[in-house]
Amino acid sequence: MVSLFVWFAAAWVGGTAAILGSLMAIGTLILWCVPNQSGAWQNQLKLLGFSVGLTIVGFALLFIFSGSPANIKF
Structure with a gap:
């Protein structure tokens, strides 16, 4: 059960970081x-x-924790 929680938390943080970072990048480019x-x-x-950097970290987390949590070995 712990591995499922870790997988869910990492996927949630990765998705949030990817979305927030990409929106921040778009906003920064508009500021130019x-x-x-x-x-x-x-x-x-x-x-x-x-x-x-935040976008890259978010997508890296999503890539690392992609797939079902049953396939991830901790």
Whole structure:
């Protein structure tokens, strides 16, 4: 039963990270279209890197824990 809980939690966290990271990446790319006077492109680049990293981690978790929980050996 513990392995089922671990599988469900990892799939839930991975799915949430993948969705949140990809939406953040889209939002950051939209921010590049807004002209800014402060020259804060470094902060936008950091945010884009974080969101792409979050997306990659989410999809990696989904890939690792793909399939049924009966096939996963802990």
